Amino acid sequence: MIPNTFRSVIAKRLSGPVGSSQRLQWISIAALVIVLALMWLLTWQRLRAEAALLEKNAELQQRSLAAIIAENLAQVVDRSRLMAVTVDHSADEDQSSASARLTSMLASDRIFLRLALYDSALNRQSSSSPFADGPEIKAFLQRVGNSTDDLLATDADVQVGPLLKENAWQVPLLVSAPNGHPPQSGYLLAMLDLGYFLQLYRNIDMGTTGSIHILGLDGVEIAEARPEGLSLSQQPRRLPQFAPANSSEGLWRGVLPGHEGEQLARFQRVERAPFIVAVSRGMQEIHSNGSSLRVWGILGSLSFILAAAAWGLVRSTRRQQTLLEALHASDEEKRELIVHLESETTRAMTLASFDHLTGLHNRRMFNEIAASHLEGARRSRKHYMLMYLDLDRFKLINDTLGHHVGDKLLRAMSERLRSNVRSSDVVGRMGGDEFAVLITSLDRPEDMDALASKLVAQLSLPYLDIDGHEIKASPSVGIASFPRDGHDVTTLCRHADAAMYESKRMGRGRFTYYNASQNPTNDRILQLERQLPIAIDKDELVLHFQPKVDLADYRITGLEALVRWQHPDHGLVYPGDFIASAEKSGLIVQLGDWVMKACCIQQAQWKAQGIPRVPLAFNVSPRQLRDGSLATKIAQLLQDHDLSPGDLEIEITENCLVEPVDQAVKVLEDLRKLGIRIGLDDFGSGFSSLSQIRDLPISTVKIDRSFINDIRSHKDVGVIVTSIITLAHGLQMRVVAEGVELMDQLVQLKMAGCDEVQGYFLSRPVHSAEAEKLLVQATIVPT
Structure with missing residues (x-):
């Protein structure tokens, strides 16, 4: 909030004598006029200098381009001379050999379309390809033949014919082919592809009015290349201004036929060749590249701004009330900003709390x-x-x-x-x-x-x-x-x-x-978690075995291997105390590898002792299923211990089927192809259904013990269990019920059609010595 005393001071300063204010206004206007006049004068001088610089730059650019084209054209003519010498030195060859040589030279140089060799009487001896001389070529050869004597008296060994339009724009070059036998042995006719030659310069920025002119030494225009392509006139145009008698290059300014407005042209005669190259560009376009319009626009805008400022100064005495209102509005805005900041601070505190x-x-x-x-x-x-x-x-x-x-x-x-x-x-x-x-x-x-x-x-x-x-x-x-x-x-x-x-x-x-x-x-659990890696290395783990019993004849159809830890201080430790920590720490893979190896060793011992064997099942964790080499590891263990795939069975939980399942399914398929049966453990404790696992290589479903516990006390649970069994049988899967602890549960499961059961009612998990007795006994009859 602005104090009243401060407002009064501002009001007094804004209200001065009228005369003094008017004098200040006139002085300001006079100073503004002087400044604007100086600005416009200096700008005009600068733009004149810029226009001269633009013309100089355009001239240098055209001179460089004309020199490059002239040099390239001279090199083309030199290559035609070299071809003439090369062909003439092989004049003793037969016609087919000479044609082959011409074809070979033509293939190595795309600038020429055709090559033909003529004798001294201008009769064609051979050519790079079969073609007939057109009337323009014949007239050109006849003209050359009529002036042969004049050519011998000069050093003009290259003659340029008229521009031809057949499959492409062509310029015939007739090159003398001396071989050391005076006066001369013949000529080489090279058809220069002028369109291809000029196409090499199509990416050069010459503007919209730029042109490249190719002329003869007499100033007659052979061809003109513009940004839109090759331009040819109906009648040959003579441009004498580009063919001065005693100059190899020069600068010309004027109006060219076929062009609008004044042109700036740079021309240069081609050394060692009868050509003149001229590069032209419109003066209007050259000057349009400058910044004059932009400068005049900026200057006009600045002048307008200064004039507006002067007008504002004239009206400054009328703005006192406006200024006070602006100060008041600013005060209100600051108050609103403070309220907004307090609101944002409260919001930030809420987010942080x-x-x-x-x-x-x-x-x-x-x-x-x-x-x-x-x-x-x-x-x-x-x-x-x-x-x-x-x-x-x-x-x-x-x-x-x-x-x-x-x-x-x-x-x-x-x-x-x-x-x-x-x-x-x-x-x-x-x-x-x-x-x-x-x-x-x-x-x-x-x-x-x-x-x-x-x-x-x-x-x-x-x-x-x-x-x-x-x-x-x-x-x-x-x-x-x-x-x-x-x-x-x-x-x-x-x-x-x-x-x-x-x-x-x-x-x-x-x-x-x-x-x-x-x-x-x-905490005992934390101690166990720290000591588990050492226990695996020291082989402190042991296996206990719980039998699976067929409900049809109470025969033992398999054993489930359950890992225990024989701890030196805590005694026998059950998996509930260390499996979860193994999952979190990543030791579950190392622990699972130990269980697989221990199962194979146990089966090999029973085989060596002649004890009847049944499939030995062990659990595989989701981390193990992400290992693509799991099937290879199990195959190697079976081979090392001389076991068959039917001696082992893999059990997985529904956690293994969590998305994405592609890798798990691939590993399960590899195990199935190996001949190992796969069971789904704890079915019903997760979120999968039989419809989701019907396409998986699973042969056995184990119903979770939570259903078995409630099968007597909840009628709907019994219906669910019966439905699971029926659906699993429809999918050609066997059903195992785990956690059977009462006779009533056993009876209901048998009535529901369950295949196998497992639980304390039949046998607790036992060590290997007790398991051997059960295998020899072969059956467990409930009492």
Whole structure:
């Protein structure tokens, strides 16, 4: 806002005596007139100098071009002389040999169209190609023959004939062909392709009025080349101004026949050839390349601007009120700019504090707000809890349905989460599919159980119409208590995260409180992850085997190899504790290679001991399927251990069929061609269907244990299992049910037509010694 005192000062300065103002105006106008007169005078002188320079540059350009064309034309004539000498020295050859020589020389020089050799009486002896001399050529030869005596008295060994238009514009050159036998032995007639010669200069910029003239020594124009092409007049034109008697080159200015306006021409006589070359260009075009119009335009614009400035000066006394209004408008504009900047600052703070996808607090803002709440909690008797949530199998949803579906699911989950906590609680997205909630001011710690149970139940309900999909996703929740599990946000988040991973290990879709045994610094899982590479190298891994039993006769039809870790400190470690970390770290490929080799070694031992063998199945990870040499590796292992492809069976999960599947399908086809059976493990736990896998080289489908667990308690699950079995049989696939733990499950599966079963009810996974007994026993009859 401009102060009133400042406005009054401006108004006083703008209001001076009228006489003084008028004198200032007249002085300014006089100075303006003088400046404009000087500017116009200097501009006129400059443009005159520029016009002279343009003419000089045009003259130099035309002189250079005329010299180049003259030199090239002289070289052409010299080549015709050389051809004449070469042919004449071979005059003793027969006519066919001479014609062949002429054809050979013509092929090496495109500037000539035809060559013909004549004797001293101008009778043709041979030619490069069969053709008849036209009337123009005959007249030209007769004229030369009549003037033979005059030619012998001069050094003019090259005669130029009239321009001919047959297949091309041609100029005959008749060259004397001496061979040392006086007075002369004959002539070489070379048909110069004038159109081709002048075509060599078509890319030279000569403007729209530029021309190249080829003349004889008498000034008669042979041809004229313009930008639009070769120009020929009906009657030969004589241009005597280009044929001075005692000058080999010169500059001429005037009007040429067939041209409009004055022309500037540079001409030069061709050395060693009877030609004159002239290059011309219109004077109007030469001067049009200058900048006179642009300069006059700029000068006129500048004059107008100065005149307008003077007019503004005359009216300056009337602009006082306008100036004050402009100052006021500027003040308003600044005020609006300040408001806009404040709005942008608020928006920037919002973007820096909230997650752009879900609208929740981002990690930084959540930590700041939670830290502020914890400061107040130190002086409060209330209880504070920090929850860490993670969506189970979210990566699978992203990989199968796309990241845009995953983003929509995260937004729906965040809205549901926000609506199921209190307004005093702090909710934030920590990154990916991880969320944190600070529960504030609980009266009793036990109240957390009800709240956590409610959140897990609500977040586990199906998410309807997520981009046309109905998605069921459950959260795994970890809870840390303040101040028991930590005195700051960072420690509480770390401990809640550890408790959340414990929920995942215990089956997902649940909540777990943190305890000291889950401290990441002493976390058993982290230790196992660090020690796994060493365990593979030291061969600390072992295989356990679980049989597959045919429901028709309870015969053992195969074994599934399950890897275990015989840890020196922790004892037998199951794959749930190290497979996931192997996937993340990339060790799954090295681990899978160990399992393949161990299976082959075990089968080879049983073969050597004479123990009955059945196919030994092992799992292959998606990373292994991306290896194009997997089939080659397995073939080499079979050969090294003297096994057949029927001794092994590959099992893959639905994760292996996530887009893109081209590489996985190619590897599976290579394995099928090798003779190895392929099974689809955990069918129904992902997003694939039988219609999607019908074209894949899969021979066995294993129904996921989640269906088997519910087959007794949920009637619709039994219908789903029966449908899977029926459809798989229709696709010529065998069906294996895994996770069978009860007799009721076994009975229902047999009634549904299931082929094979696998589970604790028949046999737990056993070590190799127990597996040998089962193989010898051959059957497992349920009791």
